[in-house]
Amino acid sequence: MTSFTPQFITELKDRIDAVSLIGDSVELTPSGKSYKGKCPFHQEKTPSFHVYPVDQTYHCYGCGAHGSMIDFVMHQKGLKFPEAVKMLADLVGIPLPPDGKQSRYTPKELNKFRLLYSTLEAAADYYQKTLADGSAGLKYLESRGIQQEIIEKFALGYAPNAFDSISLALARVEEQVLLDCGLITQSDKGKSYDKFRDRVMFPIRDMRGRTIAFGGRVVSTDQAPKYMNSPQSLVYNKSKCLYGIYEAWRSNASLSSLIVVEGYMDVIALAQHGIENVVAPLGTALTLQQIQLMLKYCSEYVLCFDGDDAGATATWRALEHGYSLLKKGQRIRVVRLPKGDDPDSYVRTHGVEQFHELVEKAPNSSAYFFNELQAQYDINDPEGQSAFVERARTVINEIPYELYRDFMFRKLQDIVGHDIPILGLRDYPSVGSRTTRELSSQNNKSTDRKSKRLKVGERNTLRSLVHNMDVVPLISKKSMNSISELQKESLIFDAILRIRENELNNFAQLLASYENNSPEHRYLVQVAESAPPGLQETGLRDPLLNAIDTLIFRFKREIARRDV
Numbered sequence: 001m002t003s004f005t006p007q008f009i010t011e012l013k014d015r016i017d018a019v020s021l022i023g024d025s026v027e028l029t030p031s032g033k034s035y036k037g038k039c040p041f042h043q044e045k046t047p048s049f050h051v052y053p054v055d056q057t058y059h060c061y062g063c064g065a066h067g068s069m070i071d072f073v074m075h076q077k078g079l080k081f082p083e084a085v086k087m088l089a090d091l092v093g094i095p096l097p098p099d100g101k102q103s104r105y106t107p108k109e110l111n112k113f114r115l116l117y118s119t120l121e122a123a124a125d126y127y128q129k130t131l132a133d134g135s136a137g138l139k140y141l142e143s144r145g146i147q148q149e150i151i152e153k154f155a156l157g158y159a160p161n162a163f164d165s166i167s168l169a170l171a172r173v174e175e176q177v178l179l180d181c182g183l184i185t186q187s188d189k190g191k192s193y194d195k196f197r198d199r200v201m202f203p204i205r206d207m208r209g210r211t212i213a214f215g216g217r218v219v220s221t222d223q224a225p226k227y228m229n230s231p232q233s234l235v236y237n238k239s240k241c242l243y244g245i246y247e248a249w250r251s252n253a254s255l256s257s258l259i260v261v262e263g264y265m266d267v268i269a270l271a272q273h274g275i276e277n278v279v280a281p282l283g284t285a286l287t288l289q290q291i292q293l294m295l296k297y298c299s300e301y302v303l304c305f306d307g308d309d310a311g312a313t314a315t316w317r318a319l320e321h322g323y324s325l326l327k328k329g330q331r332i333r334v335v336r337l338p339k340g341d342d343p344d345s346y347v348r349t350h351g352v353e354q355f356h357e358l359v360e361k362a363p364n365s366s367a368y369f370f371n372e373l374q375a376q377y378d379i380n381d382p383e384g385q386s387a388f389v390e391r392a393r394t395v396i397n398e399i400p401y402e403l404y405r406d407f408m409f410r411k412l413q414d415i416v417g418h419d420i421p422i423l424g425l426r427d428y429p430s431v432g433s434r435t436t437r438e439l440s441s442q443n444n445k446s447t448d449r450k451s452k453r454l455k456v457g458e459r460n461t462l463r464s465l466v467h468n469m470d471v472v473p474l475i476s477k478k479s480m481n482s483i484s485e486l487q488k489e490s491l492i493f494d495a496i497l498r499i500r501e502n503e504l505n506n507f508a509q510l511l512a513s514y515e516n517n518s519p520e521h522r523y524l525v526q527v528a529e530s531a532p533p534g535l536q537e538t539g540l541r542d543p544l545l546n547a548i549d550t551l552i553f554r555f556k557r558e559i560a561r562r563d564v
């Protein structure tokens with residue numbers, strides 16, 4: 001009889017996202033502080049089934065079904081408690097305790113999590129109090145027109161211009177904890193000092209409203225850099241968080257769209273003008289995980305980066321990522337600000353009305369996409385034309401929403417002015433294309449699922465894998481067993497096994513292990529040519545390992561459905 005400690009169950013519940021778990025099988029729409037959809041447990045025409053993301057629970061006002069995410073899985077799949085726990089642990093990538101008795105984290109480690117959260121909270125309180133005290137930070141915010149209400153809403157603070165203020169303020173907290181929180185840092189000689197000095201402090205909060213990190217903007221001294229973020233920590237993975245999303249969701253739980261800007265001050269300045277659906281990535285390009293986070297709360301986002309070259313690059317990058325996740329009903333739009341403007345300066349000079357208008361009239365991403373590419377290539381000569389087509393179809397090929405992908409491809413053909421020969425987008429690696437059929441008559445392997453069209457999750461994970469092959473030895477024994485069983489299901493599992501068994505070190509070796517010009521060979525080349533997705537950030541656990549485990553889970557689920 002398997003039993004789990006309460007710590008393990010708590011840890012599991014902490015990692016599950018109710019909206020995405022249930023959203024997998026139930027179509028959910030935002031409704032106040034919850035999400036609603038048609039109850040999967042009784043027949044109904046109007047939705048009365050609610051999911052509460054803050055509590056991670058569900059409740060049906062029609063049939064009374066109610067419970068945690070574990071209850072949901074038990075009820076939906078007819079599983080017993082331990083089975084449901086195992087399935088969910090698999091899904092979120094937490095290894096089960098070896099003897100079913102221990103949490104992956106020892107009580108000591110779990111205690112550390114709690115200590116980090118409470119320390120970060122205490123630090124936020126301290127910075128807030130310091131700001132209110134007639135600080136240079138408050139003067140700075142006032143000079144930017146930021147008023148008390150917004151300062152409170154975002155819990156803005158000020159870190160004094162001293163080397164020991166946070167360690168004095170939190171004197172009862174061990175130095176190691178302050179280091180783990182990223183509040184202090186150490187010199188080469190091992191002397192600790194405040195990481196944030198003379199900075200306006202922006203607490204970064206998770207969707208439960210817990211402070212998990214800080215951003216800081218320098219105020220009166222000429223310290224570099226102007227903006228600084230907390231380092232990654234046990235509780236903070238910068239590629240998975242967005243500044244302002246918690247506050248945006250708090251202001252309006254049924255967000256229809258989000259505006260993505262570059263920095264903290266843009267979020268704050270727009271909020272001061274009553275525009276509250278604004279988020280900013282944390283000193284990185286917009287990552288896949290950040291886009292996924294937004295799409296949990298709304299179906300449309302508007303990219304509104306600075307009107308300079310860096311902003312244009314960031315927009316393009318975000319668009320490439322955005323397209324690789326685009327599903328039916330979702331939309332991306334693009335605002336390009338005049339040269340030299342950022343959202344903050346634009347609102348100050350042109351007023352909020354004009355900003356609204358700019359956002360409302362923002363073109364769909366497709367218009368921006370083709371304009372931007374056409375500006376880069378001379379499509380009147382074959383060289384420019386082929387480069388243009390290559391570049392465009394690499395991105396279009398990744399769009400999971402088929403109808404949209406089709407129309408984008410047609411649009412591409414319209415621009416070029418004639419049919420694009422052989423490079424039919426769905427030509428490879430889908431089943432039934434001539435090449436695949438020809439090959440499958442010679443080679444039985446090609447009839448395996450792995451030579452069929454790969455789903456977007458597989459494609460991104462595979463791409464990340466070929467750029468980070470050194471992660472393979474880190475795959476757990478249990479996952480490796482599953483991968484062996486699933487070898488024929490996907491090229492990625494096959495590749496992992498080859499890397500592991502033959503101790504392959506680089507992409508060239510992996511490629512060489514496949515027959516030249518086989519569908520697998522060609523597909524790997526195609527995948528490796530495009531930039532890896534934003535999976536490489538290191539956090540609590542390598543995101544690539546999580547992605548592989550998620551794929552294992554998805555395939556097992558698909559097979560279970562197939563077998564029913």
Ligand SMILES: [Zn+2]
Pocket residue numbers: 039040041042049060061062063064065
């Ligand atoms: Zn019901």
